[in-house]
Amino acid sequence: MSSSYDRDRRLQLLGMADDAVLPFEVKSLGVRGRVVRLGDTVADILARHNYPPSVSALLAEAVTLTAMLGSTLKFEGKFILQANSDGPVDMLVADFTTPGQMRGYAHFDLDAVEALEDSGEADASALLGEGYLAMTVDQGDHMERYQGVVPLDGASLSEAANLYFQQSEQLPTDVRLAAGPIVTSGEAGGENWRAGGIMIQHLPDDGEPSPIALSSGDVPEDYEDLMDEQEEDDRWVRGRLLLATVEDHELLDPTLEPERLLYRLFHEDGVVAYPSSAITRHCLCSRSRVADLLRSFPQEDLADMIEDGRITVTCEFCSTDYVFDPGEIVRTH
Structure with a gap:
């Protein structure tokens, strides 16, 4: 039987798993990735606005994706994710400032969003409609900004991110995102928003390109033909199949540590987790x-x-x- 000390210590460790990005590697599959868990950070961002549930979920996913990509920066700077579209949510912005400061907001047509929610059709593709997703790396004053742009065209944020890496970086990528309110009990109980995500990328044997080495986003005209001629690496196929077993509740569950999730997914192939980095809400205004x-x-x-x-x-x-x-x-x- 565990002691009260063991129980308290476990709760402390669970708290450490929140609001953090955990890098990992599966060398046998040629895969690197990141797990993101956001609790108080995303709850704080959303609490500052009176957004409908579907808009809150979409912004929480955007913040998660931004934390996932922004945490790869190796220098002081900012990573900005912005979606502009003709949908009910016509603007979505989240930015990450090193070493781990996050903020975000959404602009939307309330009547149009509520109509979608009432009809049960308020998913990401309906909320965003057609437009573009821009990802920008800002290295500060007097330094060049790098930006990649991909079309939304009814895609979710994770689908748009996958498309960017596939087209602009020719780097096979698979991103999963989840967000939603979790009901907890106890003195601090109630409905609390959480978000989570996991990303894997198949890296070439001869290098380790930055996941956000953004370019202009231009794609060769014969790009699709070239990609069709290439066969998928069996190791990458296995990595994607394993990632496809992840369920939303596993990305949101505050009692499931990211390390345990990685072990469930990749223990047969040998997964290594690296030190995590903390994420906090912080606004740059003054x-x-x-x-x-x-x-x-x-x-x-x-x-x-x-x-x-x-x-x-x-x-x-x-x-x-x-x-x-x-x-x-x-x-x-």
């Missing part, structure tokens, strides 16, 4: 930054912003209100 932004506007635009003698700006990411007296906004040039 009163001084907002003031500097306002000072860049023409005076006539600033005049139009004045209501009841004040200028109020709300951060789209964290919903923080910044209130200014017009006299504070004095242009320096």
